[in-house]
Amino acid sequence: MNATTRSPQPPLTRSVEDYLKSVFHLTSQGGFATTSDIAEMLSVAPPSVSGMMKRLSETGLIEHVPYRGVQLTPQGRRAALQMIRRHRILESYLTSKLGYDWGDVHVEAEQLEHAVSEKLIGRMADALGEPRYDPHGAPIPTAAGEIEEAELVRLAETKVGSSVVLQEVGDENTERLHYLAEQGLTPGVHLAVIDRQPFNGPTIVRLGDGTTRVVGQELALLLLCRPVDGE
Amino acid sequence: MNATTRSPQPPLTRSVEDYLKSVFHLTSQGGFATTSDIAEMLSVAPPSVSGMMKRLSETGLIEHVPYRGVQLTPQGRRAALQMIRRHRILESYLTSKLGYDWGDVHVEAEQLEHAVSEKLIGRMADALGEPRYDPHGAPIPTAAGEIEEAELVRLAETKVGSSVVLQEVGDENTERLHYLAEQGLTPGVHLAVIDRQPFNGPTIVRLGDGTTRVVGQELALLLLCRPVDGE
DNA sequence: ACAGGCTGTTAGGCTAGCCTAAGTCTCAAA
């Protein structure tokens, strides 16, 4: 019986929950999450992160290699995925059932995710028909803690001439989401990549209705797409 | 420009919000809320209350008369009513829209009330048609901070032979609420008070369907009724 | 009028989480 298996864990605090989510997101492509990346993502000073990492590794939620970074333990990953499920179910529910704009749900969910019970998340998921994606196209982990891992490519890195489906967009920036919605660049839309300007220039795409959009590189890096076969 | 009008208040913490609600409930019949009553209601030690009362009176949310008790200032009352509105709208929403049992909503709302935005409460209230009472019959303050103050009488103190309508029941105890629901003792039900046993004995009532219920004094003190005219 | 019991407050201490300032480590460039 060591520390990681010692019986009933006290409930995680709001802060701890947010740290775990950050580490999950920062390590989703593999590797370590660094102190400064976590600090920036959570808007805290780096020493605050060092301190929290120390505590979290003592409770067995992360693995900390000093001066290298951190990774989630299986236990930490479970907790992170539960939070992400909560967040995305909440976003979906607010959008579908309470008329929220997809640009506004993130901020609200960021608070609510720490206050809702598993039961409530279950009821919401049920009312929605167990959605698989949130309003921004991000996959929703199952109650069992499984999450779909798709191989997506940024629009900025697609081959000119190829066809893709816009799958997922970042949900943190309200104005960006409003702009994307205006442009018709929402998850599920079919895009033909017709050109890309050199020197980190914009990508030009054609939508299903024949209209085109000029998507700057900064934005095009944040639009995750699924390539369409046979093109 | 004094302390109470000094510009943008920092948002209230979870603890502060719960203390304000307690003071509101404990002073709803007038008078002061005492340190020990607050301590018991919030399950904290009396010195914790003393400390918090000091801080809250410094920020102008309560008036503290040492060794006497506390009362809400207008500002504290506004904040308390806002929390009570949130709590009761949440209870109503969970019950009406997500299939929650009326015995379970209180615990969930107690957490959520600190995490929901005014906007979300507004959407929920809207989806419900601006309800005036929560599932336990308690009046819901308006967004403007008005609350209905009805003159209710405990069932235990009604006149034998009189007729009443059950208006409101306490929402804190899950088992009690389950029992009341089983007995058909829910807000809105019409009761004829047909007898009361002496020595703090039970009250016997007849429901609309002709069946009778024997309600022990402890319970009968918690059932708030509105007398029906002309009886 | 006052003693004792109860209630309330003060004193002092703890943890979680944050901060800034001051080291320490790493790694790449010279």
Next chain:
DNA sequence: TTTGAGACTTAGGCTAGCCTAACAGCCTGT
């Protein structure tokens, strides 16, 4: 191989919110 910039940690300090132990005020019964 050395060295310095930048990243990271350690040291020390702060607030909120809780606790227990000790002290103070209040009031009721005598």
